[in-house]
Amino acid sequence: MRLTPDEGDLTARAFARLDARLTRDTGRPVALALSGGGDSIALLRLATEWARARGRSVLALTVDHGLNPESGGWTAFAAEAARAAGADWCGLSWDGDKPQTGLTAAARAARHGLIAQAAREAGARVVLFAQTADDIAEADLMRSEGSTLGRVREWSPSPAWPQGRGLMLLRPLLGERRAVLRDWLAGQGADWIEDPANVDPKFGRSRARQALAGAAPPAPEEARALAGGRPTMDGEAMVNVRRDIGARALAAALVCVGGGATPPRGARLQALTARLRAGENFAATLCGARIEAAGDAVRVMREAGDLGRRGTAPQVLTPGVEAVWDGRFTFRAEHPGWSVEAARGRLASLSDADRTEINRLPAATRGAWPVLIRDGALAPVLAGEGVERRALVAERLRLALDETTHEDDLISATR
Structure with missing residues (x-):
């Protein structure tokens, strides 16, 4: 033929x-x-x-x-x-x-x-x-x-x-x-x-x-320049954006910070973008993420109340096995007895040093931060000996916004 x-x-x-x-x-x-x-x-x-x-x-x-x-x-x-x-x-x-x-x-x-x-x-x-x-x-x-x-x-x-x-x-x-x-x-x-x-x-x-x-x-x-620039990381799990950010980049920031699987689309995303561009000061929640806009500062963070409404049970860590928590962090424990859950409802039980550390976060997201508990102890800790924590938000956002072009760029994503 x-x-x-x-x-x-x-x-x-x-x-x-x-x-x-x-x-x-x-x-x-x-x-x-x-x-x-x-x-x-x-x-x-x-x-x-x-x-x-x-x-x-x-x-x-x-x-x-x-x-x-x-x-x-x-x-x-x-x-x-x-x-x-x-x-x-x-x-x-x-x-x-x-x-x-x-x-x-x-x-x-x-x-x-x-x-x-x-x-x-x-x-x-x-x-x-x-x-x-x-x-x-x-x-x-x-x-x-x-x-x-x-x-x-x-x-x-x-x-x-x-x-x-x-x-x-x-x-x-x-x-x-x-x-x-x-x-x-x-x-x-x-x-x-x-x-x-x-x-x-x-x-x-x-x-x-x-x-x-x-x-x-x-x-x-084709890949194209993102309107309004790229979101930038603020610590391990929060993101800063500009008010003129495009809808696609904002959707990526929201889904990555929120830890979910489905990015927002349609009327709610368009309305949020319009409020930002209009210069309005506000706080809103979409896709499990909270966006706070005040003046030129616009920050996207995990909404603690969303975790509370889900009633998520503590996640038990199996030694040597990587576990994903809330779509935003992975944990790997060397020894049995560890579990991870949200800080919501446990903030007052943290040590003075851990409470000082977590208070660096905005109040609205502190309860969404992960804490560790060993062998059913009443007092949680932010970090435990023999437990590795890795944040996923920055790497996920990098992939979502076309910052990789080749298989070789994925080394850090799978490490």
Whole structure:
């Protein structure tokens, strides 16, 4: 079969995008999300060919959501395709009850969480996803009709938190058309799965796909300068921002400081941005974070009341195992008997030295600071012998604001 210029150049374009982001000749695998659909099979073949030439291995990860009676067969097909291409393969399952509403979003979140966890356990720092230019156009149309989907970028942090901490997603096919990928696969005699959900009009993505059939897709979003400058760290877990900060940077600051998984979007974020730009002095809470604006000073901190409303139980530390607390800190204890919880309700029990230290924080966030308790003792401490604490906010914010461009930049994120 004679290839069109687009098809013939596909390998070169994909290799160039992979070369621009990934390290050569290292023992770490590159993870790859493999559904068995045409886009992911094309990515699998391109990535494994690249990896063989660059001294890398590929770990393909397939999630069985259990939502279709054929899903077991699809998983088996993906496993066979991965191994035939020379990749390692791991199957993952979304078990348990499924929600009655918001199933698509829940399935997407579960997929990202399972893939992130497996990738980290395998030592990968980057996961390849097979979104195309058509996916960008479909998501744009869905947002115009009220969806809260974010706009995907070629290089972005994993949306799973805290499973995806320090992990980046790379979409090397984001500038490609879906039809070009399938023509390329057909030229190789390759098979792939066609999920019937892709043409089922009850799904918003399917309706958008049908509405845009034949239309030219938009170009992938490139990294660009952030309006209003970048947030700056204030200690381990607070952030300072300017009043003219852009919505994207403010959303990143809020979700990182709040420790949650979903950044704020829509009307509430726009209203908060507008209040800042109007010069208003105020205190507000969004996404588990508190923002205090007074004059030129605007500070974002964890909202202690949010932790109190959740009624979070003490988190017991298992010796030698890293535990993530409140999405903002990790703890690792050398010996048993330690637990960590919020300082809220325990501030008066701290020693004079610890109380002096914690009083350096703004009053509204002191109760959200972590304290340690040993063997059920009544008095908490800010630090314990043999317990390592690491803050996650600064590193997470760095990844969210495009301050990394390459796999090598992720060393500090996974240390």
